[in-house]
Amino acid sequence: MDEELHRYVHEARLGNKEAFTELIRRFKGNVYRHAYGMLGERMEAEDVVQEAFIKAYYSLSRLESDYAFATWIMRIVSNLCLDRLKKHPKDQTVSNERMVELAAEQQGNTHLRITLEEAMQQLSPEHRQVILLHDVQGYRYEEMAALLDVPLGTVKSRLNAARLALRNELKKGDE
Amino acid sequence: MMDHPIDWLSAYIDDELEADQRQLIEDHLQHCESCAAVVHDMMELKAQVAGFYLTIEPPLYLEQQVIQAINNKSSIDSWIRAWFAVPLAGILCLVTLWFLFGPILVRLVSALFKFVLAAFYLFSNMATSIPSVFGTVVIIAVMLLMISGISLRRLLRSTMQ
Numbered sequence: 001m002d003e004e005l006h007r008y009v010h011e012a013r014l015g016n017k018e019a020f021t022e023l024i025r026r027f028k029g030n031v032y033r034h035a036y037g038m039l040g041e042r043m044e045a046e047d048v049v050q051e052a053f054i055k056a057y058y059s060l061s062r063l064e065s066d067y068a069f070a071t072w073i074m075r076i077v078s079n080l081c082l083d084r085l086k087k088h089p090k091d092q093t094v095s096n097e098r099m100v101e102l103a104a105e106q107q108g109n110t111h112l113r114i115t116l117e118e119a120m121q122q123l124s125p126e127h128r129q130v131i132l133l134h135d136v137q138g139y140r141y142e143e144m145a146a147l148l149d150v151p152l153g154t155v156k157s158r159l160n161a162a163r164l165a166l167r168n169e170l171k172k173g174d175e
Numbered sequence: 176m177m178d179h180p181i182d183w184l185s186a187y188i189d190d191e192l193e194a195d196q197r198q199l200i201e202d203h204l205q206h207c208e209s210c211a212a213v214v215h216d217m218m219e220l221k222a223q224v225a226g227f228y229l230t231i232e233p234p235l236y237l238e239q240q241v242i243q244a245i246n247n248k249s250s251i252d253s254w255i256r257a258w259f260a261v262p263l264a265g266i267l268c269l270v271t272l273w274f275l276f277g278p279i280l281v282r283l284v285s286a287l288f289k290f291v292l293a294a295f296y297l298f299s300n301m302a303t304s305i306p307s308v309f310g311t312v313v314i315i316a317v318m319l320l321m322i323s324g325i326s327l328r329r330l331l332r333s334t335m336q
Contacts (some may be wrong), residue, residue, distance in 0.1 A: 021238050028233045033231050037228050054244055116223055116227055134189065135225050141189070141191045156191065163221075
């Protein structure tokens with residue numbers, strides 16, 4: 001599996017678009033989920049994911065190791081999401097349109113999903129980022145420290161604060 | 176008894192603590208209901224977040240869109256390169272010609288200028304000394320001007336429609 005991935009990254013570096021397409025196919029799920037979690041909108045997430053892969057394609061020569069592609073692409077999308085949120089701070093409420101969309105998508109457990117997503121969107125982008133990287137992408141603390149370029153202690157305290165904030169938001173919803 | 180180790184609870188549920196720290200937390204949790212409740216909530220939240228976001232699926236056509244965008248960008252870049260390359264090549268040609276044939280070119284241009292000047296002088300003399308030639312030239316010039324005006328008007332009308 002790793003060898004195959006290494007081969008695809010290596011060939012993509014040489015400009016092979018087929019190999020790069022395979023890389024997109026493999027990583028689009030993780031990258032898209034992260035962008036969606038950060039931005040809370042499908043269209044915006046799609047834009048950012050496209051931008052991330054295009055950026056990756058043109059900067060592949062700067063990738064330090066073929067084996068580091070997964071972390072590298074996640075760093076790119078993560079930074080793009082933060083940039084976008086800084087440029088266009090979001091109105092932190094879930095729109096009616098979005099509520100209808102979600103309800104149609106998720107017939108079961110609708111209340112839980114909307115509430116959780118709403119609560120996530122109330123957090124700061126940095127808090128959302130660490131929760132998504134850890135709980136959805138499955139990164140360990142050390143990997144997150146390297147990916148975010150922050151000390152390990154910062155990851156620990158930030159994730160702790162993020163979870164407490166999320167818990168508070170959901171408790172507000174229960175009241 | 177330690178104070179509430181609220182800052183360590185997240186690392187505890189993620190199994191990111193040293194063995195001695197972990198033991199301290201476990202001892203504390205056995206008699207602290209509020210911290211135990213936070214740990215319980217955090218574990219539940221962790222599972223909910225994973226459960227929700229892992230069901231989000233990316234668009235099926237994403238890779239085609241990205242490759243299409245890369246192809247478009249490549250063709251635009253090559254056009255831009257071509258548009259820069261053509262004038263650059265022209266300037267380079269002119270500079271090379273100047274270095275190779277500079278003095279000859281100066282003589283050629285000055286000779287051409289003298290010739291044009293002489294032709295103009297000759298033509299103006301002919302036009303003033305022979306009135307019929309002058310009249311014919313003026314009529315032809317006016318006709319050409321009118322035809323150009325009519326053509327331009329028709330062209331503008333057809334493009335507006």
